[in-house]
Amino acid sequence: MDDIVVGIDVGTTKICTLVGRIEQDDALRIMGVGIEPSEGIRKGVIVDLTAASQAIARSVAKAEQTSGLKIESALVSLAGAHVSSINSRGVIGVNGQVVEEMDVERAMEAARTVAIPASREIIHVIQRGFTLDGEDGIHQPLGMRGFRLEVEAHVITAASATVENIRQAVASAGVDAAQFVLNPLASAEVVLNDTERQMGAVVCDIGGGTTDLAIYVNGDVWHTMVLAVGGNHITQDIAHGLRLPMPQAEEAKKQHGHALRSEVMADETFSVSPFGEDQPVLIRRQDMSHIIEARVEEMFDLCLQEIKRSGYDGLLPAGMVLTGGTSLLPGIRQLASRVLGMPVRTAQPEKLLGLADKLTSPAYSTSVGLLYWAAAMQSFSSAGGSGRPRILKGDSQNWDTVKNLLKRLLP
Numbered sequence: 125m126d127d128i129v130v131g132i133d134v135g136t137t138k139i140c141t142l143v144g145r146i147e148q149d150d151a152l153r154i155m156g157v158g159i160e161p162s163e164g165i166r167k168g169v170i171v172d173l174t175a176a177s178q179a180i181a182r183s184v185a186k187a188e189q190t191s192g193l194k195i196e197s198a199l200v201s202l203a204g205a206h207v208s209s210i211n212s213r214g215v216i217g218v219n220g221q222v223v224e225e226m227d228v229e230r231a232m233e234a235a236r237t238v239a240i241p242a243s244r245e246i247i248h249v250i251q252r253g254f255t256l257d258g259e260d261g262i263h264q265p266l267g268m269r270g271f272r273l274e275v276e277a278h279v280i281t282a283a284s285a286t287v288e289n290i291r292q293a294v295a296s297a298g299v300d301a302a303q304f305v306l307n308p309l310a311s312a313e314v315v316l317n318d319t320e321r322q323m324g325a326v327v328c329d330i331g332g333g334t335t336d337l338a339i340y341v342n343g344d345v346w347h348t349m350v351l352a353v354g355g356n357h358i359t360q361d362i363a364h365g366l367r368l369p370m371p372q373a374e375e376a377k378k379q380h381g382h383a384l385r386s387e388v389m390a391d392e393t394f395s396v397s398p399f400g401e402d403q404p405v406l407i408r409r410q411d412m413s414h415i416i417e418a419r420v421e422e423m424f425d426l427c428l429q430e431i432k433r434s435g436y437d438g439l440l441p442a443g444m445v446l447t448g449g450t451s452l453l454p455g456i457r458q459l460a461s462r463v464l465g466m467p468v469r470t471a472q473p474e475k476l477l478g479l480a481d482k483l484t485s486p487a488y489s490t491s492v493g494l495l496y497w498a499a500a501m502q503s504f505s506s507a508g509g510s511g512r513p514r515i516l517k518g519d520s521q522n523w524d525t526v527k528n529l530l531k532r533l534l535p
Contacts, residue, residue: 128155129502130187130198131310131494132180132299134290136333136356137449138162139179140491141187142483143195146499152492153477156191158183167333167352168204168307170289181297190479195299199494200290202247202304203334205352206283211252212238215274223256223265227273235277245287247304248280250345263343278345280306303501306348307331308338310493313500315447315471316340325442328427328460329490330450332356335423339436347434351426355450358419365415366407367398376412383420383455385413413455420456424463431464443467449487 127147133140143156160183164175188195214234218227236249254262256270265273287304294301311329321343329336333354339347358381363373380394392409431437443466446457451470461468472485473492483492 127502128193129495129498130195131201131491131498132184132198132294132301133201133310133488133491133494134165134176134180134294135162135201135203135331135490136165136168136354137331138487139183140488141180141183141195141198142491142495143187143191143193144478144495144499146502147477150499151475151477152495152499154479154483156187156189156193157479157482158186158188158190159482160186162332165333167354168202168331168350169206169286170293173289173293177293177296180293180299184297184299197300197302198294199303199305199498200294200301201307201310201490201494202282202287202290203307203331203336203350204282204286205334205350206286207247207280207306207348207350208244208282209278209280209348210238212236212277212279213274214277215272218271218273221269221271223268223270223273225266228254228266228275231273231275232277235275236279238279240281243284244281245284246279247282247287247306248278248309250278250280252276252278252344252346253342278348280348305494305497306336306338307334307350307490308336308348309345310497311336311447311489312338312340312345312445313493313496314473314489315445315493318343320442320445323442324436324439326427326431326440326444328444328446328448328451330354330423330446330448331490332449335427336448337427337430339431339434339440341436341439346436346439349430349434351423351430353423353426355448355453357423358416358450358453361415361419362412366396366412367400368396369399372396376407377416377453380409380412381416381453382409382413383416383453383459385410385417387455388413416453417459420453420459421463424460428464440466443469446470447472447486447489449485451486 129144139160141158145153160179163179164172170176212235214231216230254265255274291301308327308329312327321340324341327338331354335351337349359374388410393406395404397404457468
């Protein structure tokens with residue numbers, strides 16, 4: 125069972141548990157799917173532990189039923205405004221003049237010794253590049269000769285209490301959270317191609333409660349950010365603007381929504397039942413598009429501010445890769461390109477085998493990405509640690525667990 129991988133995407137809108145198997149040519153076969161409406165979670169943070177635990181348990185049970193396998197351990201997604209990141213450098217002396225795996229590990233450990241509050245914990249330490257005796261731009265220093273090795277790393281942290289609440293909710297379903305993976309990093313495993321990673325691109329995963337950003341340059345992650353705004357905010361604006369109950373507003377957004385008012389015909393209407401009305405009334409589709417366009421434009425303005433704040437806005441010739449459930453909104457790609465002033469494309473999981481009918485949608489990029497992440501970890505550990513995974517290591521307490529993840533998934 126060493127080729128079985130499991131991921132649990134704990135989102136604001138849905139809980140998605142997937143069981144997959146890595147086959148020849150690195151193809152991914154989906155063996156089990158458990159999708160449940162999310163409860164007790166707002167903007168990526170648990171606000172009702174009991175409700176969230178029950179929703180996760182139902183999702184896990186469905187995945188176990190469809191796969192016929194018992195899930196004991198999984199990778200779990202993480203998002204929310206509590207997530208933050210800093211850049212750090214680690215410097216060591218090379219003992220034997222030839223850089224070995226232990227030297228790289230020591231440099232990464234030095235980079236992760238950053239001062240963070242006691243209320244936060246490190247989720248990922250991501251290597252961005254090495255400098256050996258003053259020569260920078262080195263991607264893989266193993267086997268090279270030198271005396272002074274320096275690594276530049278991107279350190280992602282999260283609120284310890286929030287992470288522990290998610291871990292407890294997953295544990296209540298009888299599953300051990302082997303490692304937490306930031307949403308846009310998981311999504312990038314699915315939606316980014318190698319050319320975009322090298323040239324420079326930003327992954328934008330717009331879910332129900334959060335918008336998650338990850339900037340990739342020269343093949344590595346250079347910046348990450350989670351914004352506490354998502355598709356649910358668009359729905360709330362529609363509900364207030366048209367005086368509709370939230371379920372009706374969500375349905376209207378999915379059926380008739382458009383992010384560009386100019387693309388909607390003036391005579392297009394649809395029927396809804398607002399508060400205080402006994403009979404359904406006709407609403408102009410342009411009126412709703414006007415509400416949607418204003419909110420979506422604001423969301424991408426926030427993304428643009430964050431990209432500029434990172435200082436890497438001039439290093440993104442490949443533009444933005446848009447994914448997440450909200451990226452299904454018609455016109456959102458064109459509006460994003462207009463606001464950001466860069467190329468934008470929408471991406472979703474592809475080339476999946478097995479029970480993949482529901483998963484070929486941008487809404488499941490993070491869910492499928494968790495499986496690819498687990499597969500990359502397995503490939504790295506089975507190779508004896510040789511080579512360089514995109515993410516060298518996460519929480520050090522969980523690293524040994526991740527290395528042996530697939531041996532612990534099933535009894």
